[in-house]
Amino acid sequence: MMQPLTNRRRFLKAAGVSLALPALESFAAIDSPVRPSGKARRLVCVGTYLGFYQDAFFPDQEGRDFQLSPLLQPLEAHRGQFSVFSGLDHRAPNGHGAWNNFLCGQAPNSYSLDQQVADVIGSESRFPSLQLSAGKASQTMSHTRQGVALPMVLRPSVLYRKLFASPEDRERSEYLLRSGHSALDVVLEDAKRLQRNVSAADRTKLGEYFDSLRDVETRLAQQINRVHDPVPETDYRLPDYDPVSPTLQLEAETIMYDLMALALETDSTRVISLFVGGLGQVFTIDGQTLKAGYHALSHHGNDPDAIADLIKVETEHMRCFERFLNQLKSKTDAQGLPLLDDTIVLLGTGMGDSSRHANSNLPTLVAGGGFDHGRHIAVDRKAVGAPLLGDLYVTLMQQLGLESDAFSNADRNLNHLFS
Numbered sequence: 001m002m003q004p005l006t007n008r009r010r011f012l013k014a015a016g017v018s019l020a021l022p023a024l025e026s027f028a029a030i031d032s033p034v035r036p037s038g039k040a041r042r043l044v045c046v047g048t049y050l051g052f053y054q055d056a057f058f059p060d061q062e063g064r065d066f067q068l069s070p071l072l073q074p075l076e077a078h079r080g081q082f083s084v085f086s087g088l089d090h091r092a093p094n095g096h097g098a099w100n101n102f103l104c105g106q107a108p109n110s111y112s113l114d115q116q117v118a119d120v121i122g123s124e125s126r127f128p129s130l131q132l133s134a135g136k137a138s139q140t141m142s143h144t145r146q147g148v149a150l151p152m153v154l155r156p157s158v159l160y161r162k163l164f165a166s167p168e169d170r171e172r173s174e175y176l177l178r179s180g181h182s183a184l185d186v187v188l189e190d191a192k193r194l195q196r197n198v199s200a201a202d203r204t205k206l207g208e209y210f211d212s213l214r215d216v217e218t219r220l221a222q223q224i225n226r227v228h229d230p231v232p233e234t235d236y237r238l239p240d241y242d243p244v245s246p247t248l249q250l251e252a253e254t255i256m257y258d259l260m261a262l263a264l265e266t267d268s269t270r271v272i273s274l275f276v277g278g279l280g281q282v283f284t285i286d287g288q289t290l291k292a293g294y295h296a297l298s299h300h301g302n303d304p305d306a307i308a309d310l311i312k313v314e315t316e317h318m319r320c321f322e323r324f325l326n327q328l329k330s331k332t333d334a335q336g337l338p339l340l341d342d343t344i345v346l347l348g349t350g351m352g353d354s355s356r357h358a359n360s361n362l363p364t365l366v367a368g369g370g371f372d373h374g375r376h377i378a379v380d381r382k383a384v385g386a387p388l389l390g391d392l393y394v395t396l397m398q399q400l401g402l403e404s405d406a407f408s409n410a411d412r413n414l415n416h417l418f419s
Helices: 008-014 025-031 073-081 113-124 156-163 167-195 200-226 246-265 294-298 304-330 389-399
Strands: 042-048 082-086 130-134 271-276 343-348 364-368 376-378
Touching (some): 246 271, 246 304
Parallel strands (some): 042 343, 130 271
16 A cells, blocks of 8 residues: 655655755645745845946837847847836935845835845745855845844855755854854843843833844744754755955856755745845956956946946846846746746846936846736836835735735835736
């Protein structure tokens, strides 16, 4: 008589094996509950620090019959699986200092989109969320409910070890996590004693501090509880060096995308943010070394030669992104469906025009996630009642199953644009 199927994780632990199997059809009904119709299960947010040259990013036509702009041409094979938006922003302050409005909304350093999602669906995987950077992390991107900036992983080797940790690495991680949890207990006790001897205003501040500590405590406890979850195996091998030199940013970006795809495929996490930096690095593209650094090119002052070189750099970013979409189309979940079908991929920026330090009309693209794609949706941001970028974020959160009807200064959704 056939024995009933056993939960995959319990079976591996009972057998004394510390490995996670690949997604198997036989376990699909157990390991992967059938997703609600039209709902996504994962979110990836990619933010470029220097944005994109708007004239090369936005198509000239609206609707479904738009011609791909120069920066969208690398995505030709995916044109039916993404939507591009123009005219959206958060009505936020201008300048590089306000870049992290990208995921935070109108107020910098506030509860970011990825963390709002991670706080709801993050417990379903080993890592509630992953925060990554290709290039030096010159800005913050992901913020907790209390506005605490989460650190980003810059080295591909560090991310690789997190995803495919050896037993020794896991023991060390557990030791560090439990040490941090113990230290947090001491801090909480000290803070409680202090609270009894301060003014009412200070007690309010301490209350906010307690909220932040409890959030950290929850994250630590979750990581401790899952530190011995089965670890997936992979045939993917890193290069012999970490491409952290500024001129190797594109190489780092490619590897980060590879590891992101693996993290999603193995269900190690369901929420990822990737910061694509941009400072003084001078790139060599197709054998030609550009005449100026990336940041200098972004301040092109309408010089045609500088704009041409800037577009070359941004085209390379889009080629890296296209390769990532390819992987999400080819990799499948336990039900044999492409990961892109239920993974929302947001590509955008907090900088609309780096040359002018303007944070309006932010280049924005959404791929996958079960949406009806294939259009350029142009918003007249000067019209009365024009939608905000936050309205799009409400739609993304609702597609992920969150009961959200507002984000920052936005209080509606753009669901009708995807129907």
